[in-house]
Amino acid sequence: MTHTLFIGCGNMGSAMVAGWLMAGEDPANFTAVRPSGTPVAGIRTVRTIGEANMMPERIVLGFKPQQLAALAPEVARWVTSRTTVISMLAGADTATLSGLFPRARAIVRVMPNLPVAVRRGVLPLYTIAHEDQALQSELQPWFSMLGFAPWCASEEEFGAIGFVAGSTPAYVARFIAAFAAAGEGRGLDQGLALTAAREAVLGSAWLAAATGEPMEELARRVTSPNGTTEAGLKVLDPELGDLIDRTLAAATRRSAELAAEIKG
Ligand SMILES: NC(=O)C1=CN([C@@H]2O[C@H](COP(=O)(O)OP(=O)(O)OC[C@H]3O[C@@H](n4cnc5c(N)ncnc54)[C@H](OP(=O)(O)O)[C@@H]3O)[C@@H](O)[C@H]2O)C=CC1
Numbered sequence: 001m002t003h004t005l006f007i008g009c010g011n012m013g014s015a016m017v018a019g020w021l022m023a024g025e026d027p028a029n030f031t032a033v034r035p036s037g038t039p040v041a042g043i044r045t046v047r048t049i050g051e052a053n054m055m056p057e058r059i060v061l062g063f064k065p066q067q068l069a070a071l072a073p074e075v076a077r078w079v080t081s082r083t084t085v086i087s088m089l090a091g092a093d094t095a096t097l098s099g100l101f102p103r104a105r106a107i108v109r110v111m112p113n114l115p116v117a118v119r120r121g122v123l124p125l126y127t128i129a130h131e132d133q134a135l136q137s138e139l140q141p142w143f144s145m146l147g148f149a150p151w152c153a154s155e156e157e158f159g160a161i162g163f164v165a166g167s168t169p170a171y172v173a174r175f176i177a178a179f180a181a182a183g184e185g186r187g188l189d190q191g192l193a194l195t196a197a198r199e200a201v202l203g204s205a206w207l208a209a210a211t212g213e214p215m216e217e218l219a220r221r222v223t224s225p226n227g228t229t230e231a232g233l234k235v236l237d238p239e240l241g242d243l244i245d246r247t248l249a250a251a252t253r254r255s256a257e258l259a260a261e262i263k264g
């Protein structure tokens with residue numbers, strides 16, 4: 001049995017655990033450390049690493065990036081040459097992580113998004129141990145249980161996919177809420193407006209995935225010449241590309257700031 005110890009298991013750690021349990025992974029293979037003692041549904045939860053008292057094959061860093069310097073020495077005590085250290089910390093690069101956990105078998109970065117909880121996540125992976133095929137073969141099926149889990153060729157590529165997908169559930173939540181609010185503004189009942197907006201987004205993404213057609217073609221099939229969608233797109237199109245670009249640029253800047261903070 002391969003054991004995984006989560007050091008910090010809040011929003012994202014719990015989402016990953018939920019996905020693995022949904023996929024049929026044995027709950028006995030997971031332990032979570034949470035100082036608050038708040039249980040993680042289905043698995044053993046302890047308050048400190050010492051209480052967990054194990055040298056697991058996999059350690060997942062699931063706390064906040066700003067805590068890395070303070071927590072690394074204690075975590076490192078439990079890392080052996082058999083341990084893969086898996087970091088989900090935004091902004092903590094592999095050079096920094098390798099310096100903090102020199103004994104580890106390998107350092108792997110993952111940037112999951114919240115739909116891992118329902119096994120429809122996007123979770124890019126990166127390791128500097130490229131040549132370690134055994135490691136990648138071992139981890140690939142495990143991460144793939146949570147969704148689309150591509151190995152990235154460079155840390156830059158890893159970062160770019162992370163920025164496209166990592167925060168997207170938050171952006172999509174805003175998008176759905178904006179449509180729902182617009183529906184309410186036009187007299188719809190609140191619950192009905194939200195359900196309609198949410199299902200429209202879910203159905204559109206589902207259709208796009210099922211057909212694999214270009215986005216331009218999907219939009220064309222909705223847009224009757226001189227119809228209502230065309231009128232709407234004339235407002236949306238000039239703004240949207242630039243807005244998304246500026247949104248990701250701000251997240252990228254913050255990631256660089258976090259990286260600088262982590263390096264001290
Ligand atoms: N949320 C997201 O969508 C994504 C988050 N990430 C990354 O995941 C990480 C966690 O984010 P998120 O889950 O949102 O944050 P949360 O605040 O929900 O979780 C942080 C976890 O760290 C634990 N923690 C706090 N202090 C300690 C400590 N001293 N020792 C051990 N554990 C500690 C908390 O414990 P307790 O529960 O007891 O408070 C909590 O479980 C971040 O590094 C973030 O960059 C990456 C991709 C997406």
Ligand SMILES: O=C(O)[C@@H]1CCC=N1
Pocket residue numbers: 090166167
């Ligand atoms: O907001 C954050 O910092 C994390 C990383 C990506 C998504 N959530």
